[in-house]
Amino acid sequence: MQQFAPLPAGGGEFSSEESSGEAAPLPPWPLLADSLHLTVDRVRRSNNRDFWLSNLGPTLWLDCFPTFKGSSLLGIGGTRAVYTSPTSEGKVWKVALKANPSHHGIEQTIGQRLPGLCATQTRMVGTGQLTIRDFKTLEIEVLEVERLTLLPDQPSNLQVLHMFMVLTALVGAGIWVRDLNRKNWGVRPPNPHGPDQGPAEIVALDCGGWAFQDAPLGFPQRVRIASWWGWIEATTPEVAAWARGVVRTDHASPRRLAIAFRQRLLEMGGRRFLGLWSVKGSSSLVPR
Numbered sequence: 001m002q003q004f005a006p007l008p009a010g011g012g013e014f015s016s017e018e019s020s021g022e023a024a025p026l027p028p029w030p031l032l033a034d035s036l037h038l039t040v041d042r043v044r045r046s047n048n049r050d051f052w053l054s055n056l057g058p059t060l061w062l063d064c065f066p067t068f069k070g071s072s073l074l075g076i077g078g079t080r081a082v083y084t085s086p087t088s089e090g091k092v093w094k095v096a097l098k099a100n101p102s103h104h105g106i107e108q109t110i111g112q113r114l115p116g117l118c119a120t121q122t123r124m125v126g127t128g129q130l131t132i133r134d135f136k137t138l139e140i141e142v143l144e145v146e147r148l149t150l151l152p153d154q155p156s157n158l159q160v161l162h163m164f165m166v167l168t169a170l171v172g173a174g175i176w177v178r179d180l181n182r183k184n185w186g187v188r189p190p191n192p193h194g195p196d197q198g199p200a201e202i203v204a205l206d207c208g209g210w211a212f213q214d215a216p217l218g219f220p221q222r223v224r225i226a227s228w229w230g231w232i233e234a235t236t237p238e239v240a241a242w243a244r245g246v247v248r249t250d251h252a253s254p255r256r257l258a259i260a261f262r263q264r265l266l267e268m269g270g271r272r273f274l275g276l277w278s279v280k281g282s283s284s285l286v287p288r
Contacts, residue, residue: 036128036142037063038095042135045076052097053081055135060095062086075183079103080208085144091121092147094208098127098139106175107207108143114173117166118204119186121146148186151202157239157268160232162202164243165261167220170204172254176211177220180204181227218252239264 041057048054053076060071060083071083074092080103085091096103104124111122125142132138151159163185170177188201222229233240242264250256 035064036126038128038130038140038142039063040130040132042132052132052136052138053079055132056081057132060086060093077206077208078179084147090147091144093125094143094145095130095140096143096208098141102141103208104141104143105208106210106212107145110175110207110210111145114170114175116201116203117169117173118207119146119148120203145205146188148188148203148205150183150205151185151187153182154235155232157236158265159202160236160239160243161261161265161268163228163232165258165265166202166204167225168254168257168261171217171219172258174213174217176213176217177204178224179206179209179227180220180225182231184228216252217254219247219254219257 039061042055043057046054058073062068068086071086074082080094080096083093085093108122111118111120122145125144127141130138130140184206186203186205246260
């Protein structure tokens with residue numbers, strides 16, 4: 001069974017209650033290592049004809065299991081393509097070229113250890129081959145992740161504050177964050193079997209370029225998440241302007257940021273949302 005590195009001990013202001021202890025990682029997807037053969041038609045998406053992501057068609061087929069339906073393309077990022085899972089409507093497959101270090105980065109670990117902050121149910125499907133018809137065959141590795149609905153293009157003020165709290169908790173957990181935009185946030189519906197039908201959770205969807213850091217971290221520099229800042233400033237300018245001042249003043253202290261965001265949520269009627277978070281003392285905010 002694969003072993004995963006624990007979260008760094010230095011990022012101790014926040015932690016996920018669900019991920020505490022020695023929870024075992026999810027088992028590998030039940031495929032033989034040499035049986036993952038995928039096929040996709042070629043569709044030229046840009047003038048960069050030699051780049052594999054610019055040639056991916058809309059449907060992916062799992063050759064070794066022809067009874068599975070084809071997977072639909074959901075999106076293409078810098079190094080990965082995202083397709084629906086051929087085996088589960090509630091999952092997606094992230095396809096990347098096989099590399100060392102992996103283009104999936106810490107996403108498998110972080111999804112298993114911090115389910116309240118990131119998309120979870122992560123497991124490595126395996127390594128194998130992807131054939132793009134009339135183009136080439138590539139060595140790839142596939143990660144399976146929870147599928148979530150994207151945040152609306154026009155988020156509410158409370159949803160923006162929720163995102164600020166997620167980013168603050170990630171910083172407190174010792175995680176270096178980068179490259180977030182409006183398409184990197186998902187909405188996890190409330191647990192239908194839970195005792196309280198609370199608000200939906202907002203979590204980060206794409207953690208491939210992130211890293212663990214032992215040194216204390218401040219709130220992500222604007223240049224690292226510039227697209228996200230531009231989005232919230234355009235859609236919720238009042239909250240964004242207020243948060244910009246808070247971050248400018250207390251960017252080096254996740255504790256003070258958490259207190260400020262929590263107080264703002266209470267002022268805006270977000271007490272019910274705070275049921276998703278456990279407040280310890282007067283300074284620590286922990287995602288449940």
